[in-house]
Amino acid sequence: MGKKDIILKQYFSDNKRFAEIFNHTLFSGQEIIKPEKLKPVDSAQADVIALRDTAAEFVQKNRDIAKIYDDELELVILGVENQNDVHYAMPMRVLLYDALSYDKQYQSIRKEHHRSKDLKGAERLSGFSREDKLVPVVTLVVYYGTEAWDGPRSMHDMLKLPKAFAEFPHLVGNYPMHLLEVRKIADVEVFNKDLMALFGFIKYQQNSRELENFIQRHADYFNSMARETYTAITHAADIKDIEKYIEKKKETEAIDMCDALKQMQEESLQRGRREGAQQSLRQVAEKMLRMNHPIPLISEVTNLSEQEIIEIKKKL
Structure with a gap:
């Protein structure tokens, strides 16, 4: 797992942010998932899955973030997967994660019945009684890449159905994938300020004018940004070079990102002017050589070294 993945995993692990992402993506902004009712769970899911008739392989899958939602003993397992790149097998990957979660629950119930010896007949054979129920699992994929998501969004998108099944696709099991594509968020301002800043920066970063307008509209926040949000933005948007423009402060102090971005932009403009001036001098040298x-x-005349002019001459 790269540093970017680790930082975003830590950032979204915050219960308030985790709940808000689910509420806005899956429940139209309703506060269905309450932060105070979220509990961390061991996200490492290791299970033996039979991959061939003659052998079994030990499959280790690690979710980015997994939490239990406990609402008066009504439980749901919620998982988040962070994606920087389009993954063309993502629905199958989500299906595997969720299946491992269900199998882990089933194996736990089965072992408890085996220990207590409380089942008979078909229930004993199943290791699962008529009254037993599994905890639902919901996985949300958060995609913050620069390109539009053009990958599959369900298992059906990954399947080549034979013509005979064209009119009966429902006969083949499907598994939809819940996707939050950050750059396609219609209104990032519905999120709290931390997520608004992160998602807005990712959404607008390829359009400098829109990004500048977004930052100006929320200058109060960007002038005094929480350090963890600043760290998440710089890694998610790949602008870690901004660090040299940030005034050194204590870890607990806020970051003035507006000033740092202005300095970064000004240096970029000056560099562009210098490069433009150099190009003009090279063009003068070419004309004089001709x-x-x-x-x-x-x-x-040009202030270029004789060696530079010799190199220009070779290309004429």
Whole structure:
């Protein structure tokens, strides 16, 4: 797992952010998932799955984030998967994660029945009674990549159905994938300020004018940003170079990201001007070479070294 993945995993593990992502993506902003009722669970799911008739392989899958939602003993397992790149097998991956969660629950129930020896007949054979129920599992994929998600969104999108099944796709089991594509969020301002800043920066980062307008509209927040949100933004948006423009402060102090972005932009403009000026001088040197002016004179006029002019001449 790369540093970016680790940082975003830690950031979204916060119960308030975790709940808000689910509520806005799956429940149209209704507060169905309450932060105070979320509990962390061991996200490592290791189970033996029979992959061939003659052998079994030990499959280790690690969710990015997994939490138990406990509402008066009504439980749901919620999982988040962070994606920086389109994954063209993501629905199958989510299906596997969820299946492992269900199998882990089933094996736990089965072992308890085996220990207590309280089942008979078909129930004993199943290791599962008529009254036993599994905890539902819901997985949300958060995609913050630069390209539009053009991958599958369900298992059916990954299948090549034979013509005979064209009119009966429902006969083949489907598994939809819940996807939050950050760049397609219609209104990032419905989120709290931390998530609004992160999602807004990701959404607008490829359009400098829209990004500048977004930051100006929320200057109060960007002028005094929480450090963990600043860290999440710089890694999610790949602008870690901004660190050199940030005034060194204690870990607990807020970050003035507006000022740092202005300095970064100004340096970029100055670099562009210098490169433009250099290009103009090279063009003058080319014209003088075509007019057969001597290299020492061209060097004196353009301030380019004689070696640079010789290299330009080789390309003519």
